[in-house]
Amino acid sequence: MKIKSQKDFFSGLMFMGVGGAFAWGATTYNVGNGARMGPGYFPLMLGILLAFIGALIMFKAVTVETADGEKIGKWAWKPLFFILASNFAFGILLAGLPTMGVPAMGLIVAIYALTFIAGLAGSEFKVKESFILATILAVGSYVAFVWALKLQFPVWPSFIAG
Incomplete structure (x- = not known):
């Protein structure tokens, strides 16, 4: 597997990490279900959505060719x-x-x-x-x-x- 866009790959990885952490943290609350949502339902769904978007961005980073590989710059x-x-x-x-x-x-x-x-x-x-x-x-x-x-x-x- 060759990373074709470092920026997209690592931003997708960050989204997956943050989304996974939110989803995992939300399980400490009562989640409930779609008809009767608990306090953990929204953060769980948001975390799952964020992790899914991160996975899509990472997939794009390894499949779509970029001109210069979009290297990551220096830390600001x-x-x-x-x-x-x-x-x-x-x-x-x-x-x-x-x-x-x-x-x-x-x-x-x-x-x-x-x-x-x-x-x-x-x-x-x-x-x-x-x-x-x-x-x-x-x-x-x-x-x-x-x-x-x-x-x-x-x-x-x-x-x-x-």
Whole structure:
């Protein structure tokens, strides 16, 4: 078996791995059946679908000839670091880290931090655009999660909200 497109082969492998992990993790919940779905039904079906799509992409990578073999380039370390850091910062700021004495800063502060840190991953960073995007995301998240869905989590830092 000769890999004719490295990009497609390894992206298909990644899809299969992530899909398989989701499907396997979903089995810890009650799956139910098509007529009476449990909480694990949707993640199980989504994981199976993702793994199937990954298998199709891998099949294409070994059957369809490409001009240069579509080699995999170098790792993009800067975007990888900032995207991961923004997600970690969002989680820590949203709920806090009580074991280390970090208080919960709430949804709004967490979204602004997420947007600004993730913006550093690109080749150019514009503060005005990041601020506008963060504001739209914060308002949209507040409306969707707090107002419409009535989810209970801190919106503002505890020293402001009381």
